[in-house]
Amino acid sequence: xxxxxxxxxQKKIKEIVARYPQKEAAILPVLHVAQQEFGYISSEEEKQxxxxxxxxxxxxxxVVTFYTMLNxxxxxxYHVQVCSNLxxxxxxxxxxxxxxxxxxxxxxxxxxxxxxxxxxLVECLGACEQAPCMMVNFEYxxxxxKKKIDKILDDLK
Amino acid sequence: xxxxxxxxxxxxxxxxxxxxxVKQGGYKAVRKALQEMKxxxxxxxVKKANLRGRGGAGFPAGVxxxxxxxxxxxxxxxxxxxxxxxxxxxxxxxxxxxxxMLFEGIIITSYCVGIHSAYIYIRGEYESxxxxxxxxxxxxxxxxxxxxxxxxxxxxLDIIVHRGAGAYxxxxxxxxxxxxxxxxxxxxxxxxxxxxxxxxxxxxxxxxVETISNIPHIILNGAEWFVGQGLAKDGGTRIFGVSGMVxxxxxxxxxxxxxxxxxxxxHAGGMKKGKKLKAVIPGGMSAPVLKADEIDIKMDFDSLVxxxxxxxxxxxxxxxxxxxMLDVLKVITKFYSxxxxxxxxxxxxxxxxxxxxxxxxxxxxxxxxxxxNIVRLASNILGxxxxxxxxxAAMPILSLTKKYRKELESRL
Ligand SMILES: Cc1cc2nc3c(=O)[nH]c(=O)nc-3n(C[C@H](O)[C@H](O)[C@H](O)COP(=O)(O)O)c2cc1C
Ligand code: SF4
Ligand code: FES
Numbered sequence: 001x002x003x004x005x006x007x008x009x010q011k012k013i014k015e016i017v018a019r020y021p022q023k024e025a026a027i028l029p030v031l032h033v034a035q036q037e038f039g040y041i042s043s044e045e046e047k048q049x050x051x052x053x054x055x056x057x058x059x060x061x062x063v064v065t066f067y068t069m070l071n072x073x074x075x076x077x078y079h080v081q082v083c084s085n086l087x088x089x090x091x092x093x094x095x096x097x098x099x100x101x102x103x104x105x106x107x108x109x110x111x112x113x114x115x116x117x118x119x120x121l122v123e124c125l126g127a128c129e130q131a132p133c134m135m136v137n138f139e140y141x142x143x144x145x146k147k148k149i150d151k152i153l154d155d156l157k
Numbered sequence: 158x159x160x161x162x163x164x165x166x167x168x169x170x171x172x173x174x175x176x177x178x179v180k181q182g183g184y185k186a187v188r189k190a191l192q193e194m195k196x197x198x199x200x201x202x203v204k205k206a207n208l209r210g211r212g213g214a215g216f217p218a219g220v221x222x223x224x225x226x227x228x229x230x231x232x233x234x235x236x237x238x239x240x241x242x243x244x245x246x247x248x249x250x251x252x253x254x255x256x257x258m259l260f261e262g263i264i265i266t267s268y269c270v271g272i273h274s275a276y277i278y279i280r281g282e283y284e285s286x287x288x289x290x291x292x293x294x295x296x297x298x299x300x301x302x303x304x305x306x307x308x309x310x311x312x313x314l315d316i317i318v319h320r321g322a323g324a325y326x327x328x329x330x331x332x333x334x335x336x337x338x339x340x341x342x343x344x345x346x347x348x349x350x351x352x353x354x355x356x357x358x359x360x361x362x363x364x365x366v367e368t369i370s371n372i373p374h375i376i377l378n379g380a381e382w383f384v385g386q387g388l389a390k391d392g393g394t395r396i397f398g399v400s401g402m403v404x405x406x407x408x409x410x411x412x413x414x415x416x417x418x419x420x421x422x423x424h425a426g427g428m429k430k431g432k433k434l435k436a437v438i439p440g441g442m443s444a445p446v447l448k449a450d451e452i453d454i455k456m457d458f459d460s461l462v463x464x465x466x467x468x469x470x471x472x473x474x475x476x477x478x479x480x481x482m483l484d485v486l487k488v489i490t491k492f493y494s495x496x497x498x499x500x501x502x503x504x505x506x507x508x509x510x511x512x513x514x515x516x517x518x519x520x521x522x523x524x525x526x527x528x529x530n531i532v533r534l535a536s537n538i539l540g541x542x543x544x545x546x547x548x549x550a551a552m553p554i555l556s557l558t559k560k561y562r563k564e565l566e567s568r569l
Contacts, residue, residue, distance in 0.1 A: 019315075019317045020317075021231070021274075021357055022338065022339075022357060024338060024339040024340075025337060025338050025339045025357075026339065027339035028319070028320070028321070028322055028336065028339060029319065029320065031322070032281070032320055032322070053339075059339075062340070062341055063339065063340065063341060066324065066341040066342060067281075067321070067322035067323050067324050067342075068322070068323035068324065069281045069282070069322040069323035070322055070323075084488070084491075085243045085442075085488060085492060086243050086244065086401075086438075086442055086474055086485065086488050086489070086492075087243070087244055087400035087401050087406075087474055089484065089485075089488050090401045090402060090474070090475075090476060090477070090480055091401070091402075122323075123241075123243065123325060123492055123495065123496070124241070124242075124243035124244070124245075124442075124492075125282055126240045126241070126245065126246045126249055126280065126282065126283065127246055127249070128243070128244050128245075128246055128398065128400035128401075128406070128472070128474075129246055129398065129399070129400050129406040129407045129408070130406075131400055131401075131406070135282060138282075138284040138285060
């Protein structure tokens with residue numbers, strides 16, 4: 001069982017719903033709120049969101065499975081998302097990805113045993129002038145090399 | 158002489174705050190538009206400015222607004238801030254440095270078309286920028302530039318920030334609408350076009366962040382001035398984003414029609430030390446590739462079409478001779494097979510087959526027929542799909558296999 005939405009979140013959701021002429025339009029922003037709160041969207045959360053917005057749970061499932069940023073499984077405390085698109089590749093993203101795999105001891109898509117890090121490969125992050133780059137949770141880091149990666153990860157406690 | 162229009166305030170550290178923005182002359186364009194101009198006059202001015210869309214397709218903004226029918230229904234504006242085209246990062250700069258310039262554009266556009274709700278659809282990864290936009294919007298409400306009866310003109314407008322969640326296809330305008338309505342981002346069949354049947358089945362204008370950000374400048378300085386900044390049929394400047402193997406990757410605002418060679422060699426500082434130019438993708442990853450000897454070209458919509466490429470989002474990706482074109486092809490095909498929404502068979506199956514073939518070639522297990530098969534598959538996508546993502550996938554693949562066939566064959 002997942003936790004229920006707290007009163008504070010319920011209030012936030014109400015505010016969000018009021019921004020749209022149709023309740024359903026609030027699905028994505030409400031899912032963002034739920035993910036921020038619980039880290040991922042379980043089928044219980046899907047049902048809760050569906051209940052609040054007055055749609056069938058399958059409608060929420062359809063949305064959750066379409067968008068790559070919505071996690072259906074728990075992720076680590078730090079979600080390391082490395083860009084593997086063109087500008088970053090040209091400047092050595094592949095080597096950095098290998099380095100991260102080795103350093104964290106996990107393959108992309110997996111979480112470390114201590115649940116601290118999840119490693120993911122993502123498409124262009126819209127920061128190509130800082131290639132190669134990555135995002136840890138919502139923080140951007142650019143012009144990466146091995147040394148920088150060491151420092152960034154060591155500073156995350 | 159041309160000047161910086163959109164980026165001129167980027168060096169002012171606090172211009173993202175409304176007080177500083179107003180001190181620098183901000184919201185004058187909104188005052189002028191709402192207090193001195195009729196909506197029809199604004200439309201006329203924007204049409205005369207020949208402002209072509211900065212999101213990719215280059216459709217004239219004024220003409221698009223003119224398609225909105227005078228029906229008694231709510232009308233909507235969707236600002237496309239999805240910025241998903243690989244190589245593109247210009248809208249991020251506009252929104253983080255100068256959000257109120259964008260809001261001015263939104264207010265004037267909405268006033269012109271008769272819109273009272275505007276949505277900014279921003280890619281999910283730009284979370285901190287979405288926050289900045291929210292803060293800027295609440296400043297604008299407090300200062301009477303948003304909400305009811307703006308500047309006593311009788312005009313009402315709300316702006317709502319809507320975050321995406323990691324799907325390139327949601328940058329396509331009809332997929333964006335579906336996504337905003339709380340659905341999967343599956344593009345719609347056109348016609349009907351969004352101008353008549355768009356968001357929530359109502360008339361909708363969809364424009365890119367950079368397109369809309371030009372509006373306040375056109376209102377303040379006039380269409381003639383704007384055309385003078387670029388080309389007659391393609392007015393203004395572009396924010397070129399340069400990335401890849403150059404000394405100084407970044408954004409460069411330059412007149413439309415500036416030579417690609419100059420952008421790379423002069424503005425972006427030339428190739429990185431010790432690197433030699435091999436190829437350039439001139440308009441975001443969907444644009445067909447140009448070879449090193451093809452970069453003496455003007456960066457405007459028509460010149461690039463003549464060179465069988467496209468200006469797209471004006472994102473320039475610079476590739477050096479040390480890079481294998483098979484690796485480039487691998488990244489491109491991986492991207493499109495991942496991002497195809499799956500609605501049309503040629504796009505869904507084609508992109509994933511091509512990706513599989515390319516991966517096999519990268520592993521050294523390619524066969525003689527592989528390149529022909531890739532060309533055949535890509536040609537079957539071209540023109541046979543519901544939305545332009547299919548073409549966007551096929552075009553760079555076809556240009557790469559044509560121009561670098563020998564190199565690719567040497568890897569078989
Ligand atoms: C697959 C695909 C992705 C797109 N992504 C974006 C995008 O991220 N940002 C954008 O402004 N336009 C994007 N476009 C173009 C939009 O469909 C649309 O043409 C544009 O937002 C219109 O605005 P404009 O006329 O101001 O350029 C994309 C198009 C396609 C086919
Ligand atoms: S062309 Fe591709 S992305 Fe576009 S609708 Fe068809 S399957 Fe989806
Ligand atoms: S290619 Fe990596 S951020 Fe754009």
